[in-house]
Amino acid sequence: MDLQTLFQTARENCLPTFSGNMKTWTFVIPQVHWWLWPQAIADGYCEPLAAIWGYVKPQRYLAIGALFGTLESYMLKKTGWQPESIVLCDMDAEMYNLQRDSMSYAYKNITGPKFGNYQKHLIMVRDSSHSTETARTLKALQPFNLIYVDGDHKQEGAYADICLAHSLLADNGIILVHDLDLPEDDVRNAYARYLAEHPLLKHVELRDPDFKFGLGIVKREK
Numbered sequence: 001m002d003l004q005t006l007f008q009t010a011r012e013n014c015l016p017t018f019s020g021n022m023k024t025w026t027f028v029i030p031q032v033h034w035w036l037w038p039q040a041i042a043d044g045y046c047e048p049l050a051a052i053w054g055y056v057k058p059q060r061y062l063a064i065g066a067l068f069g070t071l072e073s074y075m076l077k078k079t080g081w082q083p084e085s086i087v088l089c090d091m092d093a094e095m096y097n098l099q100r101d102s103m104s105y106a107y108k109n110i111t112g113p114k115f116g117n118y119q120k121h122l123i124m125v126r127d128s129s130h131s132t133e134t135a136r137t138l139k140a141l142q143p144f145n146l147i148y149v150d151g152d153h154k155q156e157g158a159y160a161d162i163c164l165a166h167s168l169l170a171d172n173g174i175i176l177v178h179d180l181d182l183p184e185d186d187v188r189n190a191y192a193r194y195l196a197e198h199p200l201l202k203h204v205e206l207r208d209p210d211f212k213f214g215l216g217i218v219k220r221e222k
Contacts, residue, residue: 001056001172003219007204009055010048010217014210046074048211049148049176054079056174058146062138064129064161065151066090082121087141089125089134090151129161143170150178159190166194171222181207181214191216 053061053075063072066088076082123141127134129151147165152158158177165175179187195203195218206215 001174001219003202003204003217006052006055006174006219007206007217009051010206010215011210013047013051014206045212046071046078048206048215050075050078052174052176052217053146054081056146057081058144058174059084060087060141060144060146060170061085062087062089062141062144062147062165062168064089064147064149064165066124071148083145085121085123085141087123087125087138087144089127089129089138091126091128129164130157135164138164138168142168143173144168145170145173146176147173148176148178153179153182153184153187155186155190158187159193162190162194166198166220169220171220173220175216175218175220177216177218179213180205180216188214 049071058081061072061083063069063086066072069088072086072088125134125137129135144165147169149158149161149165151161162175162177169175177187177191180191181188195201201218201220203216203218205217208214
């Protein structure tokens with residue numbers, strides 16, 4: 001898997017693609033948040049991430065900061081590629097999922113009629129990515145071929161999330177770090193610190209405005 005080819009594949013899909021009535025997307029997100037993911041599609045989040053998903057074809061996927069699982073359901077539908085397992089890690093916050101486990105929005109999005117019995121491959125870790133128990137759970141599920149980091153946005157927390165992702169990554173695996181270009185420097189500084197500590201890693205970045213708020217793409221080679 002060539003990192004530059006992956007970069008170009010993602011970059012070619014960075015243009016906004018959403019058109020039409022935003023409310024057509026309310027079936028996958030709570031009404032109170034109906035604007036969130038259609039806006040993400042309009043901002044160019046989902047298409048390049050789906051392109052990365054389709055290129056990498058991960059056997060095991062982890063999201064640190066999964067929100068509603070809507071991104072994952074979009075990538076599944078867009079590409080048709082179904083990993084052996086999808087692990088969603090996010091805090092048990094009321095604003096994210098009003099119901100838990102088999103009734104959560106993430107669960108419904110990914111295991112709906114489009115994917116049949118895909119719930120057998122979905123694991124939801126509803127706890128802070130910084131907890132010892134979460135780290136133990138995720139390490140038992142490793143290695144992951146593709147990890148999407150969009151969790152803690154404070155510098156130390158973001159750094160901890162990226163380091164956790166690194167510890168769980170398979171050889172030739174990819175880490176995606178979102179929000180490098182937020183007005184605050186926290187995630188960008190955490191990402192820079194991580195790269196400085198691992199100088200042999202290959203990496204490229206999609207910058208805002210091509211990818212809203214920026215995306216770091218890191219590859220661990222054998």
